[in-house]
Amino acid sequence: MAGNHLCPYIECMGDLGVGAGQGQRRPVFDSYARLSRVPETGELEKIETQHADNRTVIERLGGVLGEELDDGLSAWKKGVRRPDWETLLERVRTGESDGIVVWHTDRLFRQPRDLETLIDLGDEGFLVASAHGQHDLASSDDRFILRIQVAQAAKSSDDTQRRTKRRFAVLREKGVAHVAGRAFGFPGKDRTQPRGHRQEVPADVVERERAALRDASQRVLSREVTQSDIAREWNAAGLLTATGNTWTPVAVRGVLLRARNAGFVEHDGVIVGRSQDEPVISEETFERLQALYAGRRRGRVAGNTYVASGIVECGVCGTPVSGKPHQGTYPDGVKRRQYRCNPSRRGCGKVAADVRAVDRELRAFVIERLSDPRHAQAISDTRSRTTARLEEVLAEITECEALQRGLSERLGRRELTLDNFDRANEPLVKDLARLTAERDTLRSPATPSGPTEAEAAETIAVKWDNGTVADQRGMLTRALSGERMVIDPAPKNGRRTFDPARVHPKNATQPAA
Numbered sequence: 001m002a003g004n005h006l007c008p009y010i011e012c013m014g015d016l017g018v019g020a021g022q023g024q025r026r027p028v029f030d031s032y033a034r035l036s037r038v039p040e041t042g043e044l045e046k047i048e049t050q051h052a053d054n055r056t057v058i059e060r061l062g063g064v065l066g067e068e069l070d071d072g073l074s075a076w077k078k079g080v081r082r083p084d085w086e087t088l089l090e091r092v093r094t095g096e097s098d099g100i101v102v103w104h105t106d107r108l109f110r111q112p113r114d115l116e117t118l119i120d121l122g123d124e125g126f127l128v129a130s131a132h133g134q135h136d137l138a139s140s141d142d143r144f145i146l147r148i149q150v151a152q153a154a155k156s157s158d159d160t161q162r163r164t165k166r167r168f169a170v171l172r173e174k175g176v177a178h179v180a181g182r183a184f185g186f187p188g189k190d191r192t193q194p195r196g197h198r199q200e201v202p203a204d205v206v207e208r209e210r211a212a213l214r215d216a217s218q219r220v221l222s223r224e225v226t227q228s229d230i231a232r233e234w235n236a237a238g239l240l241t242a243t244g245n246t247w248t249p250v251a252v253r254g255v256l257l258r259a260r261n262a263g264f265v266e267h268d269g270v271i272v273g274r275s276q277d278e279p280v281i282s283e284e285t286f287e288r289l290q291a292l293y294a295g296r297r298r299g300r301v302a303g304n305t306y307v308a309s310g311i312v313e314c315g316v317c318g319t320p321v322s323g324k325p326h327q328g329t330y331p332d333g334v335k336r337r338q339y340r341c342n343p344s345r346r347g348c349g350k351v352a353a354d355v356r357a358v359d360r361e362l363r364a365f366v367i368e369r370l371s372d373p374r375h376a377q378a379i380s381d382t383r384s385r386t387t388a389r390l391e392e393v394l395a396e397i398t399e400c401e402a403l404q405r406g407l408s409e410r411l412g413r414r415e416l417t418l419d420n421f422d423r424a425n426e427p428l429v430k431d432l433a434r435l436t437a438e439r440d441t442l443r444s445p446a447t448p449s450g451p452t453e454a455e456a457a458e459t460i461a462v463k464w465d466n467g468t469v470a471d472q473r474g475m476l477t478r479a480l481s482g483e484r485m486v487i488d489p490a491p492k493n494g495r496r497t498f499d500p501a502r503v504h505p506k507n508a509t510q511p512a513a
Contacts (some may be wrong), residue, residue, distance in 0.1 A: 001373050027098040028087060029063040029129070031055060033070040050103040057101045057129055078383035087115065092126060099127030099134075124283050151171045184255055185209040192244035210280050212239055217256055217281050221288055227252040257293060262286035307359050307472045308339055308487075311480075313506070315488035319347035323355055330356065335393060339487060351489050354498060358487060361503040362476055363464050371457040393439045398430050480505070 033050035047070045069084035091097040125138040135142035135403055182188025187206050189198040212234060219225045225233075227249035235246045245251075259266035263279035264286075306323030313320050319341050326338035337355035341347035369375050407424055411417045416424070417461055476485075484506035491499060 017245070027061070027127075027385050028064040028066040028096065029061065029099045029101050029127070030066040030089060030091060030097045031058065031068045032084070032100050032102050033068075053103055054101040054130075061099075061101075061134070063099070066091070073221035074402070098125075099129060101129045103130060113450060121306075126209050154216050182242050183260065185261065186277060191242050192240075198206045198359045209239065212237075213261060213280050216252070217285050217289060220256065221285070221292060227256075231467075253293070256289055259286070305469060306337070306339070306355065307362060307469055307476060308355075308485075311473060311476060312339070312358070312485045312487055314347055314351045314360075315486040315502075316350045317341065317348040318486075319345060321347075321351065321487060326354075351487050352492070353487050353502060357498040357500075358503055362472075362485070363461075365485070365503075365505075366464060366472075366475050366479045367373075367457050367460045370460050370475065373454040375481075390439065393435050397432065397435050397439065400428050400435065400496075402431075 031051050031054035033047040033054070051068050051070070055065060067087070069088055071084050088097070088100060119137050125136065128135045129135065135145060137143060182201060185206065187201060187203070190201050191198070194197065213499040216225070216230045220227070220230070230252045231247040231249050234240075234252075240246060241251065255261075260277060262275065262283050262285070263274060265274065273412045308321060309323050310320045321339040322338055322342050322345065325341055326336040326343075328336045330336055338352055339355055339358050340352040341349055343349040404425060407416065407421055407428075411418070411421045460475070464475060467475070486504065486506050488502040488504075490502065
């Protein structure tokens with residue numbers, strides 16, 4: 001049996017011939033299980049079964065069960081967080097656990113970094129055991145064997161992922177969309193039934209769904225209804241999602257914008273080919289829906305009452321402030337209002353300031369900024385630099401995409417192996433991700449877009465005083481030109497008067513209180 005170095009507690013018990021209950025501390029072993037499929041059958045290896053097998057191993061080793069830990073997530077995916085794996089590491093770090101028993105080591109490790117983390121914590125003696133053997137992390141030979149096993153498991157996962165990606169790519173080229181079961185408006189197995197007992201959805205049900213999609217698409221385009229209206233109508237009519245859930249406005253939006261509805265295959269938000277499915281709507285209808293939603297702004301629509309809402313931020317936590325009525329009235333009889341960092345919107349709640357006092361400071365800031373020739377020139381210079389850099393980035397993106405097309409064509413003609421294609425394409429993918437992010441930043445609303453010529457302070461003041469709240473918000477945004485304006489907390493000096501220095505651009509030097 002590989003790795004016969006058991007933990008010191010077991011060696012001590014064996015040498016002395018001491019059984020359980022004779023004064024010797026029995027080693028504590030945790031049981032770890034992870035939901036996964038049996039390679040031979042494809043069936044799920046249940047967590048309960050794994051724990052039962054692990055308890056048998058713990059008894060054989062003469063130990064006691066510490067904690068039963070399990071994660072129903074992949075140990076291969078880098079971005080997946082495994083809470084019970086982290087609990088295990090903490091128990092090793094604190095000395096609460098002397099070892100871990102698993103059904104198979106690939107349930108515990110699928111990446112070398114996981115093994116190395118455990119080795120760092122348990123290199124003075126920690127047992128990794130299973131029904132197939134045990135390995136003591138204090139033994140260099142056992143560490144070597146584990147490293148080989150984990151490296152093989154990682155390579156197997158990498159190979160599986162590569163084959164899966166390639167298989168899906170080939171299917172997309174043939175017009176077969178990769179979908180997780182039946183989709184609303186398309187035939188397939190009924191996903192509301194238990195696995196193993198699913199029947200084909202009747203054709204009349206599919207046609208009813210397709211008619212609903214066509215009707216909703218046209219009515220949304222004509223502005224007759226909203227997503228919420230469609231969700232209510234479908235739920236009332238008993239038209240549920242493919243998984244049997246009721247519709248929400250967000251779900252309606254998603255199903256209306258599916259490229260598959262128009263007979264396209266989409267991958268990572270990009271249309272990559274024609275689908276073999278019969279289209280539900282025309283290409284023209286699909287393109288009009290895409291344009292309609294692309295022109296809408298997401299999130300809450302800014303109100304027409306408060307100038308600073310959503311633009312000015314809390315000086316403590318950075319959450320945008322919001323306006324709300326406050327106690328008392330102003331001298332002219334109007335109810336007082338207040339800007340505050342709202343805890344219900346994930347703010348810290350430590351900042352609040354009178355609306356009129358803040359708006360006065362914003363007015364002064366806008367007049368000063370928009371009448372300053374130096375500010376206008378700085379915006380003009382920045383805009384020129386941004387435009388020049390954007391042209392460079394777009395040219396680089398075009399070049400990378402051309403190289404990728406060339407590689408794909410060579411791969412299609414079998415002039416390149418898949419491995420060589422992957423090696424050549426990997427740096428292009430990284431460059432494209434970096435360049436795309438930079439392009440989006442250069443095109444973002446935060447890019448300075450204010451006036452390139454200063455106006456007279458009196459003219460700006462008149463525009464502010466005679467403008468609507470929407471006009472004032474636009475002037476404030478132009479004056480900030482990508483900067484952030486904040487409201488600091490009130491000083492704790494007992495004074496009730498408003499300190500104008502609390503309102504200022506982010507990182508601007510303020511006079512000492």
